[in-house]
Amino acid sequence: MMATPNSRELLRQLVAFDTTSANSNLALIHFVGDYLSQYGIDAQLVPAADGQKANLYATIGPQDKPGVMLSGHTDVVPVSGQQWRSDPFTLSERADKLYARGSCDMKGFIAAALAAVPALVEAPLHTPVHLAFSYDEEVGCLGVRRLLDMMHDLPVRPAMAIIGEPTLMQVMVGHKGKQALRVTVSGQSCHSAYPTAGVNAVEYAAELIAAIRRLNAEFARSGPFDHAYRVPHTTLHVGVFQGGTALNIVPKHAQFDFEIRHLPQDDPAAVLAQIKAFAQNELLPAMQAISPQANIEFNALSSYPGLFTPPDATVVSFVQGLLDHKQPTDKVSFGTEGGLFTQRLGIPAVVCGPGSIQQAHKPDEYVSVAQLAACDRLMHNLVQALRQHGNI
Ligand SMILES: [Zn+2]
Numbered sequence: 001m002m003a004t005p006n007s008r009e010l011l012r013q014l015v016a017f018d019t020t021s022a023n024s025n026l027a028l029i030h031f032v033g034d035y036l037s038q039y040g041i042d043a044q045l046v047p048a049a050d051g052q053k054a055n056l057y058a059t060i061g062p063q064d065k066p067g068v069m070l071s072g073h074t075d076v077v078p079v080s081g082q083q084w085r086s087d088p089f090t091l092s093e094r095a096d097k098l099y100a101r102g103s104c105d106m107k108g109f110i111a112a113a114l115a116a117v118p119a120l121v122e123a124p125l126h127t128p129v130h131l132a133f134s135y136d137e138e139v140g141c142l143g144v145r146r147l148l149d150m151m152h153d154l155p156v157r158p159a160m161a162i163i164g165e166p167t168l169m170q171v172m173v174g175h176k177g178k179q180a181l182r183v184t185v186s187g188q189s190c191h192s193a194y195p196t197a198g199v200n201a202v203e204y205a206a207e208l209i210a211a212i213r214r215l216n217a218e219f220a221r222s223g224p225f226d227h228a229y230r231v232p233h234t235t236l237h238v239g240v241f242q243g244g245t246a247l248n249i250v251p252k253h254a255q256f257d258f259e260i261r262h263l264p265q266d267d268p269a270a271v272l273a274q275i276k277a278f279a280q281n282e283l284l285p286a287m288q289a290i291s292p293q294a295n296i297e298f299n300a301l302s303s304y305p306g307l308f309t310p311p312d313a314t315v316v317s318f319v320q321g322l323l324d325h326k327q328p329t330d331k332v333s334f335g336t337e338g339g340l341f342t343q344r345l346g347i348p349a350v351v352c353g354p355g356s357i358q359q360a361h362k363p364d365e366y367v368s369v370a371q372l373a374a375c376d377r378l379m380h381n382l383v384q385a386l387r388q389h390g391n392i
Contacts, residue, residue, distance in 0.1 A: 004118060007372050008098065011111035012091040015100035021075040024052045025135045028074050032056055032133065035114060039121045043131075046150045048143065053135040055147040060117065061125030061386070068382065068392065069130040069158035069347065071337060072110045073137030073144070076102040082363035097366040104355025108367040109164025109375060112354065116379035127386040130158045137337060140180070140302030144337045148344045157345055159392055160315035163338040164353030166360055166367070169374045171319050172351035174331035176229065177306030177339055179268045180259045182299045183208065188291035189252035198250030199287045199294045202243040205254035208296070211278045212236050212258055215271065226263050228331040234262040234271070257301065264306025264339070305339035307349060315348040318392055322381040324374070332357070352378075
């Protein structure tokens with residue numbers, strides 16, 4: 001048995017694993033699994049199809065009751081192209097801040113959860129804690145879907161979830177959902193001196209992009225609005241465009257990627273249907289009149305649902321009750337796995353974790369010593385709450 005662990009030491013160990021999403025996270029997962037087994041906890045690994053990565057799921061306390069799930073992703077964003085003052089995979093303390101890739105997003109939360117394990121085991125708990133650590137969150141909440149499949153068939157599912165993304169320990173009750181798509185426009189090339197014989201894929205793509213912009217403008221003008229978000233409405237945006245080979249050739253090929261970031265109450269399928277209808281009705285007939293093979297194809301890149309937790313949900317008051325310094329609830333603009341847990345499994349969720357999203361994904365990412373301590377306090381209060389009968 002190791003010396004009593006603390007969150008800072010565990011964070012130092014967790015950040016030393018380079019779990020950039022492109023890499024395997026298995027070394028970290030095995031480290032966590034070994035750590036848990038020292039306290040007699042059996043962790044279940046839910047591997048990726050290729051076996052190179054895995055989710056980890058474990059229950060501490062009674063196995064036959066729904067409990068409180070502590071959820072975090074183990075992958076981190078790349079450091080390539082970033083200038084760091086110290087090695088991103090070595091925890092470095094300067095002026096009460098702990099610097100490393102993943103320190104706030106979101107190994108700090110995982111470290112605090114793991115540091116609480118001895119107390120959770122010793123308590124003993126009346127209501128269990130579930131640990132759910134995923135992979136490939138940063139590349140579209142991909143890994144957690146296999147975990148959701150596994151959990152779907154569990155005899156007992158968690159009663160609620162805390163998603164430990166960095167919120168400066170404020171309880172967040174909502175975030176937008178996202179759909180990312182790739183559009184491929186296939187036209188017909190010809191010499192640009194005779195453009196009427198061709199189908200200009202770049203220009204038709206541009207017309208579709210203009211339609212996407214009009215939809216965005218309509219949301220900005222008419223809503224619906226939720227002013228808890230800094231951008232209070234659903235937005236659409238095109239981020240990548242490719243097409244054409246030379247100015248004197250009518251381009252045969254164009255491709256662009258766009259995303260819909262929607263309020264949880266807006267239906268992205270309906271928005272997408274409008275865009276597809278425009279392509280189908282306004283663009284394709286003219287294109288196919290020249291070339292029957294001309295086409296516009298939509299392919300989904302990634303998506304996750306929004307999170308909308310009612311302010312009177314038990315999870316909100318329960319987690320607020322665990323905080324020594326409570327603030328009013330709010331909503332965040334970034335996505336999390338929370339929406340998936342709610343949508344797929346009906347597990348109500350809030351987002352609450354140490355550090356700020358302002359430091360996430362950037363060089364010199366850090367979590368402050370004070371934030372990590374605040375998360376330790378939350379874990380301490382969680383142990384106390386779950387020792388007692390009927391707290392959730
Ligand atoms: Zn994150």
